[in-house]
Amino acid sequence: MSRNNLTEANDPTLIQHDHHHDGIDRRGFLKCMAWAGAGTLCVVEGGVLKSYALGHHSKASAVAKGQLSFVQISDSHMGFSKPANPDVIATLKAAVDKINGLPEPPAFILHTGDVSHLAKPEEFDNVDQILKAASAKDIFFVPGEHDMLNDDGKSFLDRYGRGTQGHGWYSFDKNGVHFIGLVNVINLKAGGLGTLGPEQLEWLKNDVRHLKQSTPIIVFAHIPLWSVYPEWGWGTDDSAQALSYLKKFGSVTVLNGHIHQTMQKVEGNVTFHTACSTAFPQPAPGKADSPGPMKVPAEQLRSVLGISDVNYVQGKHALAIVDSSLA
Amino acid sequence: MFVPAVMTAIGLTVVVLISNPDKARSETKPQAAEVRVDNFTFGPQSLTVLVNTTVTWVNRDDIPHVIVSDEGVFRSNALDTDDKYSFTFTKAGIYPYFCGIHPKMVGKIVVQ
Numbered sequence: 001m002s003r004n005n006l007t008e009a010n011d012p013t014l015i016q017h018d019h020h021h022d023g024i025d026r027r028g029f030l031k032c033m034a035w036a037g038a039g040t041l042c043v044v045e046g047g048v049l050k051s052y053a054l055g056h057h058s059k060a061s062a063v064a065k066g067q068l069s070f071v072q073i074s075d076s077h078m079g080f081s082k083p084a085n086p087d088v089i090a091t092l093k094a095a096v097d098k099i100n101g102l103p104e105p106p107a108f109i110l111h112t113g114d115v116s117h118l119a120k121p122e123e124f125d126n127v128d129q130i131l132k133a134a135s136a137k138d139i140f141f142v143p144g145e146h147d148m149l150n151d152d153g154k155s156f157l158d159r160y161g162r163g164t165q166g167h168g169w170y171s172f173d174k175n176g177v178h179f180i181g182l183v184n185v186i187n188l189k190a191g192g193l194g195t196l197g198p199e200q201l202e203w204l205k206n207d208v209r210h211l212k213q214s215t216p217i218i219v220f221a222h223i224p225l226w227s228v229y230p231e232w233g234w235g236t237d238d239s240a241q242a243l244s245y246l247k248k249f250g251s252v253t254v255l256n257g258h259i260h261q262t263m264q265k266v267e268g269n270v271t272f273h274t275a276c277s278t279a280f281p282q283p284a285p286g287k288a289d290s291p292g293p294m295k296v297p298a299e300q301l302r303s304v305l306g307i308s309d310v311n312y313v314q315g316k317h318a319l320a321i322v323d324s325s326l327a
Numbered sequence: 328m329f330v331p332a333v334m335t336a337i338g339l340t341v342v343v344l345i346s347n348p349d350k351a352r353s354e355t356k357p358q359a360a361e362v363r364v365d366n367f368t369f370g371p372q373s374l375t376v377l378v379n380t381t382v383t384w385v386n387r388d389d390i391p392h393v394i395v396s397d398e399g400v401f402r403s404n405a406l407d408t409d410d411k412y413s414f415t416f417t418k419a420g421i422y423p424y425f426c427g428i429h430p431k432m433v434g435k436i437v438v439q
Contacts, residue, residue: 082389082408083389117391118407119405146391146428149405150405185428189430190423190424190425190430190433192430193430230431232431289366291367293389
């Protein structure tokens with residue numbers, strides 16, 4: 001990731017978008033990336049997203065005092081111990097400290113997958129033990145590909161997927177917001193990207209069919225539901241079909257992990273956001289030979305890991321997403 | 328009487344060697360070959376081997392990979408760094424495969 005992106009992230013004008021002109025067609029999209037300790041606050045109002053660098057967000061922090069506040073964490077990769085981060089336990093604990101230090105205690109936590117590195121029971125045990133210390137007691141999970149490695153996801157689903165459909169997808173409602181957890185990391189096909197599959201798509205179609213179009217929708221899944229960088233597998237083959245079922249809604253926010261860096265994009269009525277990992281950073285799209293773990297000097301590691309704090313203001317359809325690093 | 332008997336024995340031996348060279352090579356001398364999994368690629372991406380060759384994949388990445396045959400012929404468990412997976416190909420054919428968790432990674436084994 002180049003330093004230039006820091007400048008982009010600090011410029012709120014770069015990711016403002018009026019969505020009233022174009023429906024859902026792809027058009028020029030703009031993104032920002034939080035980097036090197038520069039957290040980004042993103043505020044969504046009626047489909048328009050604005051971003052502010054942390055420290056310059058007095059305007060946005062007024063909006064952020066919403067009626068629903070939750071935190072997204074992602075890619076804890078418990079069990080990883082390579083040089084990019086030999087102590088993922090410590091950085092997950094730091095993420096919990098960050099959560100517990102938020103001025104508004106979050107109602108719950110979303111974990112967008114790759115909870116573990118190798119889907120081993122002791123890795124899940126460690127995560128559970130660490131997250132017990134979080135102020136928010138409700139934690140909603142969707143699996144990453146690392147969580148479903150050896151047994152078609154059985155060990156993950158036995159632990160985190162009770163009451164879910166298929167391979168772990170589900171929905172729930174909080175404060176008038178409809179949350180949808182999707183699974184796009186199983187039954188992957190050679191040469192392809194993430195996959196939702198026909199069974200899950202059918203379920204999604206029925207899940208949202210009777211909702212009012214004014215209902216704010218928050219979708220969370222591991223692999224991005226937009227084409228971040230297909231060359232590295234950073235996208236989902238059948239996400240367009242999933243999003244077509246969400247066309248009628250005025251406000252749709254998609255929260256993903258997998259790429260270990262923050263990125264935002266607005267497309268029509270949909271705002272996409274990816275979260276940092278709590279374990280190790282990955283390179284910006286195409287900026288390295290492969291998407292393998294990016295090694296940074298030890299003293300910089302926590303500045304490239306982080307959590308996302310999301311606030312919803314009822315009645316205004318506003319979501320404020322604050323990415324903060326662990327530094 | 329003595330000389331023709333020796334000649335016959337030699338003749339038979341020669342016939343055996345000429346008629347079964349492939350059989351002798353494929354059934355009695357199993358081969359070994361290696362595919363390196365490095366930087367999210369398989370090297371070589373296409374590997375040609377003889378029947379009865381055992382191919383071993385070695386993961387040199389910091390990230391786990393899973394070796395999965397497109398047609399369900401073989402499937403490894405998750406290979407962490409330096410883990411290995413071997414499969415012996417006993418039939419000729421083309422065996423495409425990919426990484427089960429990074430499906431953009433594809434390769435093939437050609438067995439002759």
